[in-house]
Amino acid sequence: MDMHFKFLTAAALMAGLYGAIPAQAADTSTNELIKRGEYIAIAADCGACHRQTHEDGKPYAGGYAIDSPMGRIIASNITPSKQFGIGSYTEKQFADAVRKGVAADGRNLYPAMPYTAFHGMTDDDIHALYVYFMQGVKPVDDAAEDKTQLGFPFNIRQIMWGWNLLYRSDKPFENLKGGSVELNRGKYLVDVLGHCGTCHTPRNMMMAEENDKYLSGGPLGGWYAPNITPDKSGIGDWSGKEIVTYLKTGHVAGKAQAAGPMGEAVEHSFRYLSDDDLNAIAVWLKQVPAITTSVAEVSKEAPAQTDINRVISGQGSQSSLADSSGTDGAVLYNGACASCHGIEGQGTKDNFYPSLTSNSAVSGPTAQNLVMAVSEGLHRKGSDSDVSMPAFGQQMSNAQIAAVSSYVRSQFGHIKEPVTVDQVNTWRSGGEVPFIVRYVNYLTGGGAFIILLVLFGLLRLRKKK
Ligand code: HEC
Ligand code: HEC
Ligand code: HEC
Incomplete structure (x- = not known):
């Protein structure tokens, strides 16, 4: 047999074996x-x-x-x-x-x-x-x-071993018994792939998610990921369709816009999900346990009337923005925001520039998202449009950002409690420092910290038994 023939037979044999594929x-x-x-x-x-x-x-x-x-x-x-x-x-x-x-x-x-x-x-x-x-x-x-x-x-990666022992579940994903295919798909998307809880579930002092406060809101650097459980203090008044619209486009007229980390998640991830998957997420979110969280105190009295003449008599122009001493919230608002959001905060009819009168960032339990949106601006591609709002963090001092945010909260959200300069400082530099980081410096060396971890571990193991 010559080589060529041998090769052909081998090839024929192989084809016979793998011919099926x-x-x-x-x-x-x-x-x-x-x-x-x-x-x-x-x-x-x-x-x-x-x-x-x-x-x-x-x-x-x-x-x-x-x-x-x-x-x-x-x-x-x-x-x-x-x-x-x-x-x-x-x-x-x-x-x-x-x-x-x-x-x-x-x-x-x-x-x-x-x-x-x-x-x-x-x-x-x-x-x-x-x-x-x-x-x-x-x-x-x-x-x-x-x-x-x-x-x-924290540079010792081995400490994560102890942390994992405490907080990493090794159980595989479990479907809910009796849950529909859609419900279980929604749970999988929210808990596993979309990892919504990593932002929306508050963390304990060891920085682990608190399961009994599932999706009830947590700080995220200077931002705040709101309560998304079906409670009144969460998104209980959102329809399933509105949840889908928000995830897909990044906005729901008269309710909310996605900025910061949520804007990025919409732009890079959620807007590409299939309608079936987005619906499944909404179905799951509509039936998670409703958790009541604090809301901002809304005053029944109408806010003081703004003297429009004072505000638009030239002081509200760009020049007062450049002057870092100007901290009249009304003047700042009319100079920097009213051209898009309207003097009354009504926004535009088509909602391209959203109203601020019913807006979750304005009337949230904390003013963080309002302050961060004003500081960092907003740029987001959704499935329906590209939106953008300028960042004012360079132009305005923190005192001015506090003033304009206080004005917006009181005028359009009827929330009297002012936003302070201290708060703006904290949020703009990354938010409250959590317990574990604040106190680890006071413990005598890292040794104490590791002992603490081990102690926590023992406590937890004992509780489990
Ligand atoms: C929220 C941010 C975030 C997301 C989302 C994320 N990762 Fe990571 N990933 C990280 C960071 C940060 C590290 C490095 C962590 C470290 O150094 O301890 C990492 C490390 C890794 C590593 C280890 C690589 C190495 O050898 O250093 C792999 C593999 C990985 N990621 C895969 C993925 C995959 C696949 C996905 C999507 C399913 C994903 N990551 C989503 C932040 C993320
Ligand atoms: C990287 C962090 C992060 C992830 C991941 C994330 N979110 Fe968010 N989410 C936020 C932040 C921050 C806001 C506030 C945005 C704003 O007001 O500009 C928000 C806002 C929302 C809102 C609007 C709530 C309101 O009252 O305005 C909904 C609904 C929501 N997220 C649902 C989800 C769902 C569902 C998932 C997972 C599929 C998810 N989010 C994943 C950070 C995140
Ligand atoms: C050039 C137009 C423009 C100006 C000026 C402007 N905005 Fe906006 N603003 C927008 C757009 C666009 C959005 C996002 C709309 C969307 O997501 O559909 C937005 C969103 C917001 C939100 C919602 C943010 C969130 O995280 O949910 C707030 C609050 C807000 N603006 C307040 C202000 C304030 C206060 C000022 C002045 C300091 C201001 N805006 C100036 C265009 C503008």
Whole structure:
């Protein structure tokens, strides 16, 4: 037999063996897996954190810093680059990083990587996600732009071992018995892929989510992720359709607009979800336990009339903005905001410029989102429009931001309690520092902190028994 013939026989044999799966079909199924993996990556918003910071940065190349209360934590390069990314991760190692927060080299990841939510990801989803990252993402052979450098004791990654023992669930995702397919899909999207709780559930003093306060609102840097349970103090008066519209477009007329971290989540993730998935999220949110949280005290008396003549007699022009001594809220409002939101805060008829009279950022339990929106502005692509509001953080002093926010709260929200300069200072520099960070400095060295962790662990284990 000559070589050529041998080869042909072998080829014929192989074709006989594998004939059942023509090459093309194998390709389509891989392509379908890649597509499915990409959808999961978008729903889980992997790209929001694992991006480069500069404009037109390469997808998943890392470097973006997450300002955690413990310091800046840098998201890794998760492209399939063998040297700088996760190119040499096996599927098992990938699953462990995503679900357990343990990298291939054994490093404990910080929970800035939301593995506490992703732990419930199904094997099927992990598989599709892995195939997508290995075959559907371009390798970027560059180290992430920055490095994580936390202060002692948080720089010791091993402490996460103790934390994981306490707060990481290792149970797989469980469907609710008797729950519809839609309800369970909604639960999976909210709790696992969309990781809504990482922002909307308050955290205890060890920075873990408090399960009995599920989705009832929590601070997020200077922002506040509001109560989204179906209570009056949450989104109890939102219809399912309004929840879907908000997630898809970033706004619901007469209720709310998504700015800051929620604006980003809408732009990069939620607006791409299928209608079925968005409906499932709404169905789940409508029936989670309603939790009552504090609301701002609304005065029954109408706010003092603004003397429009005083306000528009030239003082409300840009010149008073530049003058950092001007802290008349009415003047500032009419100079800086009224051109879009209207003198009465009524907004425009088509709601392109929203009304401020029924607006969750204005009348929320805290003025944080109002203050942050004024400071940082708002730029968001939703599925229906691109919206943008200028940032005033450079132009206005914190005293002016406090003054204009107080004016907006009292005039349009009928909330008398003023916004103070101290509050604006705190929120603009990243919010209240949580217990664990504030007190760790006072403990005599990190040793005490680790002992504290172990003690907490023992307490918890005893409680469980
Ligand atoms: C909220 C931000 C955030 C989101 C969303 C996020 N990650 Fe991460 N991820 C991080 C950060 C930060 C790190 C680095 C943590 C550290 O250094 O301890 C990380 C680390 C990782 C690692 C370890 C890589 C290594 O070797 O350093 C993998 C793998 C990973 N992420 C995959 C994913 C995937 C897949 C998704 C989407 C399903 C995802 N991440 C979503 C923030 C995020
Ligand atoms: C990265 C943090 C983050 C994640 C993740 C997140 N949110 Fe939000 N969410 C926020 C913040 C902050 C606001 C306030 C935005 C504003 O007022 O400008 C908000 C606002 C909202 C609102 C409007 C509430 C109101 O009263 O104005 C709804 C509804 C909502 N989120 C639902 C969700 C759902 C559902 C998910 C998951 C599928 C989710 N969010 C994930 C941070 C987040
Ligand atoms: C150039 C027009 C423009 C100006 C000027 C402007 N805004 Fe806005 N504002 C917008 C747009 C657009 C939105 C978002 C609309 C949307 O999401 O659909 C918005 C949203 C808001 C929100 C909701 C933010 C949130 O997080 O929910 C508040 C509050 C607000 N503006 C207050 C102000 C105040 C106070 C000023 C003056 C200091 C101001 N705006 C100036 C256009 C403007």
